[in-house]
Amino acid sequence: MTAITAGTRQHALTSMSDGRGLDILVVGGGVTGAGIALDAATRGLRVGVVDAQDWGAGTSSRSSKLVHGGLRYLQMLDFKLVTEALGERGRLIDRLAPHLVRAVPFLYPLDHWYERPYVGAGIALYDALATIGTRNRAVPRHRHVSAKKLHKIFPDIKEGVCRGAIRYYDGQVDDARLVIDLIRTATSFGALAASRTEVAEFCRDDTGRVVGARVTDLESGTEHRISAQVVISATGVWTEETQDRAGTHQGLRVLASKGIHIVVPGARINGESGIILQTEKSVLFIIPWSRYWVIGTTDTGYHGDLTHPVATAADIDYVLEHANAILARPLGREDVIGTWAGLRPLLQPETKGDGAASTKVSREHTVTEVLPGLVSIAGGKLTTYRVMAEDAVDFALGPERAKQLPSGTDETPLVGAAGYHVYARQAPLIRQSYGWSEATVAHLLHRYGSALPELLAQVDARPDLGQPVTGAEAYLRIEIVYGVTHEGALHLEDIMTLRTRLTYEVADQGLSALEEIADLVAGELGWDDQRRAIEIAAYRARCAAEAAAAAAPTDEAAELVRGRAGDVLADLPDAVVSTLS
Structure with missing residues (x-):
């Protein structure tokens, strides 16, 4: 069970x-x-x-959603650490969680001709270290890419910004x-x-x-x-x-470092690969993900609310500026459909x-x-x-x-891993049986792997659950219900932020689908009308606060705005009920 x-x-x-x-x-x-x-x-x-x-x-749940060895550690000659991380990457892709973790290509742009030999040698070593202790080669080997080929792989790269690239692979994960x-x-x-x-x-x-x-x-x-x-x-x-x-x-001393990511629609960038860039403060990734692109990250000291960090206007502008340095069609604030902010626990060298x-x-x-x-x-x-x-x-x-x-x-394979490849081969039969698109079945297999029959059984018993959620058509109604019946969701925000990614992958943060999703969750958890209304108001307040914080210039100002929304458990029951009465 x-x-x-x-x-x-x-x-x-x-x-x-x-x-x-x-x-x-x-x-x-x-x-x-x-x-x-x-x-x-x-x-x-x-x-x-x-x-x-x-x-x-x-x-x-607020990472760059990558499983990687860390190219920067090769520059530090920390071969043991890189080998360990690459070994874990291989295990996750190969047998522990193949449904959740998959290979994704990246381009490492070369600014000068003389970079190709030593960058190429470094990435070749990265590839070699990935084979140590693994059963199968989990990702393809790197390839050198000419400037002409680079523009075929990534047409939206700015003309003249680099002299080709090296294409290598790392792992991508649905972290939540x-x-x-x-x-x-x-x-x-x-x-x-x-x-x-x-x-x-x-x-x-x-x-x-x-x-x-x-x-x-x-x-x-x-x-x-x-x-x-x-x-x-x-x-x-x-x-x-x-x-x-x-x-x-x-005990241990830990400092928080904030890293933010922005989300832009898939059609906004024309490319078939991710890109990795070095900036003066951090590594910037432009990552293809499902129907959109994820761009980040930052690396700034943080001393505010640990529970609700948010992206500020300055954070978003920083990411846009560095992404636009290499993109032929510059991105603007109007292209950003979502953001998230996470805090890295940076371990300090001495104990308390x-x-x-x-x-x-x-x-x-x-x-x-x-x-x-x-x-x-x-x-x-x-x-x-x-x-x-x-x-x-x-x-x-x-x-x-x-x-x-x-x-x-x-x-020990995780839930959904054992037999995943068998169900992946059965995708055409599943499409035919349920009338779903190829994209829908691929989406379900990536999220649930060999646990997919549990969802299918519920759809068989209740066919309406096999329909898309109105206003969030990338998800089926069964995914909302399954989030409660099998994945422990207790609140509406648990579904919107972690069981799905609606909070940042659609422009309205999933608000157009909120009523239907609330009905599904309420039916499973036995909410009355008042509880349902509280949960909806809580999520709306969260969305409004995060949108306002994204316009704030500093962490302090953003924290003040975000804090007004409170927390669904600690603050909202009293505050929201008073507004509903």
Whole structure:
């Protein structure tokens, strides 16, 4: 059973607090925490995972949506790190999540003729490192591209800006769905998972050891006491805040760096490949994605609200300026149909206080014992989430027990992976049976893989679910329902922002489809008219606030505007009800 629902969430909270205790309690349901929950569950441990928001609602759903080795690390001669990341890329594409992760081509433009030999040699090494430890070559090899050929591949590249390019491949991932599938896979192996559940405090015994946590169910306001032999904090940019709740000044130090992306319609850029550019502040990607292009990112220090970062006018202008440096048809603000902002948890070299009890450091992430019984992990990146998870569980278990219970996640396919290629071959039959277009079936296979029969069974039982959502025709009605019945959505915004991407992939943020989607969600979750109205008003307020923030000149001004919309759980029930009465 891989479905997560409001019911399984309640069962998980009850089971976690039934007094039997967990082997491991994971705090944080982003890609790292979800990966830890899966790693621990597949070792036969009793594990629970909680998050104060929806699964993957923070950094893990706001990435560049790439699975890559990191070309910049080759410049630093960090071959081990690049090899590790490329190995994980290969595993994800080859067997762990082939439905979610796929190869995507990129052009590396060459400004001068003398760049070709050493850039080519570097990318050749990148390709070579990708073959180490993999069963199959997950992506095609690089190719040198002349200036003439470059314009055939990417007609919208500005004339005279480069002397050709090198075309190479990396991986592209639906990051939010990766987290949801990790959680679902973990629960299929016995993990207990509860979103919208906040740690109020860590519990300690007479010796000072952390022995669990007191958590608040943000849906009902009830409190639960969860006992655990070890608690692992995987809270990203909230790492220091989480450690502070344990009453200690020790632990990891993490600074937030904001990266934003803009979305423009697919027809607005004529090209068959992504582009990677070096800027003075960051790496800029122009990435083909489904029916649109994603362009980003920035890299700026951030000290504002960690829960609701937004793109400012300055952020958007920066991305447009650097993209337009290479595009023949310049983009304007009117072309931007959506944005998102994410916060990278940048691990600082020193720990808080006088140092932690013990620490394991890699180039990208660190695992440390903040207090006896409380382990923190921070740093890293989405590509290497599985390695981070394995390191965290190994650390929590200790060398001897970790050796007895080794990780097996390198051979554990996620929900939708096993048999994906078989269903992909059956795409013509599925199209014929349900009257869907080739694009629709490809969309469904990319999102659900071999779990597609679960959706088809619901459509068979209720044919109206096989129809497109009015105003968001790229999605079928069944996808909205499935987000509730199998993917744990509890709120309208969970569907709009994470189970679909409507919040940024259509110009109106999905508002034209909101009423129909709300009806579908309300029917599954049993909402009355008042609750339905609150949820709709909450999402509308969020959209209005983010649009206003995109016109603000600074992070401070944008944060003020975004803050007025509040949060669907913390602020809106009182504020919105008053406006509806």
